[in-house]
Amino acid sequence: MATTTASITISSGDLTGDALSLSSTATLTKHNSSTGLDQTTGVARKFLAGDAAAAVKYTLLTAADYTEDSANKVYIKNLSSSNSEYLTVTLGSASGAEVGRLYGGDWMFIPWTADQDSTPDRDIVVETPSGTVNQTVEYLLIYHS
Numbered sequence: 001m002a003t004t005t006a007s008i009t010i011s012s013g014d015l016t017g018d019a020l021s022l023s024s025t026a027t028l029t030k031h032n033s034s035t036g037l038d039q040t041t042g043v044a045r046k047f048l049a050g051d052a053a054a055a056v057k058y059t060l061l062t063a064a065d066y067t068e069d070s071a072n073k074v075y076i077k078n079l080s081s082s083n084s085e086y087l088t089v090t091l092g093s094a095s096g097a098e099v100g101r102l103y104g105g106d107w108m109f110i111p112w113t114a115d116q117d118s119t120p121d122r123d124i125v126v127e128t129p130s131g132t133v134n135q136t137v138e139y140l141l142i143y144h145s
Contacts, residue, residue: 002036002037002038003027003036004027004028004036004037004142005025005026005027005028006025006026006028006073006109007023007024007025007026008023008024008109009021009022009023010022010023028071028073028142029071030070030071030144031069031070031071037071037072037073037142037143037144038144039142039143039144039145040140040141040142040143041061041139041140041141041143042140043138043139043140044138044139044140045079045136045137045138045139046058046060046126046136046137046139047134047135047136048087048126048128048134048135048136048137049134050128050131050132050133050134050135053130053131054130055127055128055129055130055132056127056128056132057125057126057127058125058126058127058137059093059123059124059125060076060124060125060126060137060139061074061112061114061123061124061139061141062123063114063115063116063121063122063123064116064121065114066114066141066143066145067114067143067144067145068113068114068115068116068122069113069114069115070113070114070143070144071111071143071144072111072112072113072114072141072142072143072144073109073110073111073112073141073142073143074108074109074110074111074112074124074139074140074141074142075107075108075109075138075139075140075141075142076089076102076107076108076124076126076137076138076139077102077105077106077107077108077137077138077139078102078103078104078105078106078107078135078137079105079135079136079137079138080103080104080105080135080136081104081105082104083103083104083105084103084104085103085104085128085132085135086101086102086103086104086106086128086129087101087102087126087127087128087135087137088100088101088126088127088128088129089101089102089108089124089125089126090124090125090126090127091122091123091124091125092121092122092123092125093121093123093125096121096123096125112124112141114143
């Protein structure tokens, strides 16, 4: 059985007026089970060649390729070192819901249902703003089939 553990630690000496330190760990398991997630896409990188006139949009993960309503987990990171270079992450390839923006060095780790029948679809899409010159996104999916 595969065992994958995700952990995060957040600390700050001045965010709340008092020192802040939180840490959380989770074992990633299949939906409604204690069995670990056992599949991965592997860590991949996609170079998004910039276009001075238009945004560059790329579908990282297509919902139809994966089991829907399962316990999938997605990691996405903007590899830029500039705070002014961001990627918009959306769910849905057409006019999807914006999850948020990842500025240079930002990353996210989220659950993903891969629901194929919803409107909009649940594809995971990243987009650069128009006028951005070249950015690279790193991503990984941990899932079960």
